[in-house]
Amino acid sequence: HPMETGLRKDAKTGQLVPAHFIQDVTATIxxxxxxxxxxxxxxxxxxxxxxxxxxxxxxxxxxxxxxDNKGDKNSAEATIG
Known part of the structure; x- marks a missing residue:
């Protein structure tokens, strides 16, 4: 995940890179x-x-x-070995 803070400037344009970060994490077994x-x-x-x-x-x-803060969702799963 990019985890952009929204505070970093793009080196080419000088514009702020929009915030894009994970907000909520849950784990289940x-x-x-x-x-x-x-x-x-x-x-x-x-x-x-x-x-x-x-x-x-x-x-x-x-x-x-x-x-994440844009509403994107994802997951990963594994089996305990």
Whole structure:
């Protein structure tokens, strides 16, 4: 994700690059919420998110969803191995 703050100027035009950043992140394991986070402009481009959860088992499905300030949504999923 680009994670633009809205404060950086384009080197060629001198115009501000519009803000575009992740705002809301949620994670579930087998559909049960395990993480909810609010992001902002201080998070780096293509952010790395790590967290620990007690109790998951091999084969459980982890899904991470996010929504950015433009309303774009995306998700990623993995199976615990």
């Amino acid at each position: 087998n559909g049960a919420a395990v993480l909810s986070a609010d992001f902002g402009t201080g998070i780096s481009k293509n952010p790395y998110l790590g967290f620990k959860v007690k109790g998951p088992k091999k084969g459980d499905k982890v899904v991470v969803n996010w929504v």
